[in-house]
Amino acid sequence: MKRKTAAEKPHEHLIKDAKKLVLEYPKVPLTVDCAIFGFEENKLKVLVIKSDLEYYKGHYSLLGDIVKDNEELDDAAYRVLKERTGMNDVFLDQVRAFSHPDRHPGGRVITVAYCSLLNINHHQLKIHDNDLNWHSVSTLKDMAFDHKEIVDECYSWLQKRIQEHPLGFNLLPEKFSLRELQNLYEAILAVSLDRRNFRKKFASMDLLIDINEMEQDVPHRPGKLYKFNFEKYEKSKRKWIGIDF
Amino acid sequence: MKRKTAAEKPHEHLIKDAKKLVLEYPKVPLTVDCAIFGFEENKLKVLVIKSDLEYYKGHYSLLGDIVKDNEELDDAAYRVLKERTGMNDVFLDQVRAFSHPDRHPGGRVITVAYCSLLNINHHQLKIHDNDLNWHSVSTLKDMAFDHKEIVDECYSWLQKRIQEHPLGFNLLPEKFSLRELQNLYEAILAVSLDRRNFRKKFASMDLLIDINEMEQDVPHRPGKLYKFNFEKYEKSKRKWIGIDF
DNA sequence: TAATAATGTGTACCTTTTACATAGTAGGAT
């Protein structure tokens, strides 16, 4: 049989043993890190914990952990969330992977960042663990690893995401006033919005349920309380066509 | 000295040796896979290659490779693109990681998906390599690994992205007619758009440069040719506030 | 009871989107 060049017959040698192939692959340690945002005192906060590492003594880091053998990334992130906050009914979204070779002082570790939002008052933190606490996003600095970069990126992700999806309601009590809702948007987007137009916008979406209750214990005229109509939202997710850049 | 519980004094034992810590971490094989889109004959295409694996004999897969020791994910993706298409001046965006434990028949391999767009006519493919070719996105099926899922996700990413960023121009010739631009948007978004409103939209953005040339060799009245004004776009990137879901 | 600090609604204006109409021009068939 006449020899063919590799260019002509590239399929000659298919790899039979996939297991053997994968065993020869280089391997890297992989972690997940969770940027868990909350809202309190009209400020956006993020859950941080003191670093375990002497190298980063006194610096805060995000909640994270190693990805276990055969564990999905999503599952690893949910596990971290559950272990630290007791929550397991919270949404969690992958933002992106961070892979700078020097991002970890112990050698190469790649991490996948996740973002989550939760209502601070709904969750008792296990605060005995390494000074776990809510830290204002705007005053964060000197974080361990590249966690400041991760927080910044997750925050940008959140700013964009909250405008297109009803994420914000995860940060608020079940019943909330329009003022609380607006405060949330203003804090996250770092803008000030016209109160009347903001209300009109949400009114026109028709996704808030007026529950005929009023705010209690506010030092001024109380506002109406609303719930978000998740059911209606799920039924009528819009597909969005609008070229604009 | 009185003993304290772990809850009271959690910082007692900081980890001194970060290197040792990382050495104990479980490790996983990591790859990048690139969904590289092109546009031809009014169809959105994606670059695929026949799988090396006997297990997936005859099935197409995306272009991908192992991430090397100390290589950034972005660099690995650019390397794949360069090796396969000869291009190194193309943008490439991370979409997300895929980590299902059974996604690779050889055992656990996590992959990070990247998305890129390029002009089919600008790049000579090294088509001797395993039947590398452009495949219509709409008729793709039976891909190796979870690559169909990756393509689907990258396609969704692209649909959203192209509405907010001027990505589409990477798929077109440098000089293009408005009809070509509209065909591109219609193909990617899978909608039909009103021609007059489409033109008005781009006219109002004022980012197309009329180069005073006409189409050649079209079997009908030729249209004007334009270039995209990347320079102006870079100067005037808008920050977008518009709650809507 | 008056000042304060909110809530709750309305309106006029402007911009953008949508739906649709008409005129013009190159190529090809006859």
Place this chain on the structure above:
DNA sequence: ATCCTACTATGTAAAAGGTACACATTATTA
């Protein structure tokens, strides 16, 4: 040459949505 075809190119009116305002109302508290 003339007409048909298949586009380009532009315009316009109505609807929808966003912006910038003003004013009356209602709890609280000083």
